[in-house]
Amino acid sequence: xxxxxxxxxxxxxxxxxxxxxxxxxxxxxxxxxxxxxxxxxxxxxxxxxxxxxxxxxxxxxxxxx
Numbered sequence: 001x002x003x004x005x006x007x008x009x010x011x012x013x014x015x016x017x018x019x020x021x022x023x024x025x026x027x028x029x030x031x032x033x034x035x036x037x038x039x040x041x042x043x044x045x046x047x048x049x050x051x052x053x054x055x056x057x058x059x060x061x062x063x064x065x
Contacts (some may be wrong), residue, residue, distance in 0.1 A: 015045055016045040019042045
């Protein structure tokens with residue numbers, strides 16, 4: 001199960017980096033960020049990434065005790 005979660009985290013990090021890259025691309029090409037669906041995806045990926053990181057950190061803390 002932990003192996004699956006690790007892959008899930010990698011997928012979310014990858015998608016998060018793609019989304020950040022797209023934001024930077026828009027910023028460079030258009031000179032400003034357009035509020036569109038990418039901002040929504042960015043918020044979703046950020047929330048999921050934070051939730052996964054918190055779960056993994058709690059497991060790590062339990063294992064340390």
